[in-house]
Amino acid sequence: MERANWLPAPHFFNLNQACCVIAQAFNGGVFLVGSCLERRDYRDVDVRAILDDEEYDRLFPDCHQQHNALWSVMCSSISLYLSQHSGLPVDFQIQKRSKANETEHGRRNALGLFISPVLPQRVEPTDLEREA
DSSP states (O other), rough: OOOSSOOHHHHHHHHHHHHHHHHTTTTTHHHEESSGTTTTTSSSSSEEEEEOOHHHHHHTTTTTGGHHHHHHHHHHHHHHHHHHSSSSSEEEEEEEEEHHHHOSSSEEEEEEEOOOOOOOOOOOOHOOOOOO
């Protein structure tokens, strides 16, 4: 059986938990990619937010990644946030969907997804039930 990833379970849980807010900020599309999916001796943990082309172009017009200050500060800040919350050496990048699909052909595991149970709503007693 193939492993989902080579991250220690508590670190992966914390990374996934921290990615919830990132996934919400980017409307989903946060993925674990790279060498930590393939081998035990990974150097860093690659996390990518893959945006629709239109959204990417709206946020980063004429972006050449490391030459765009907003892209650079967002990626480095989110890398630090995810590293602090997970204890892992995270390399976070925001990618344009068409570019990611063109150049990347490895596995992608979605992050920031949690299934929460539907809790029963508290029902207040009616006036008749209170009087009884």
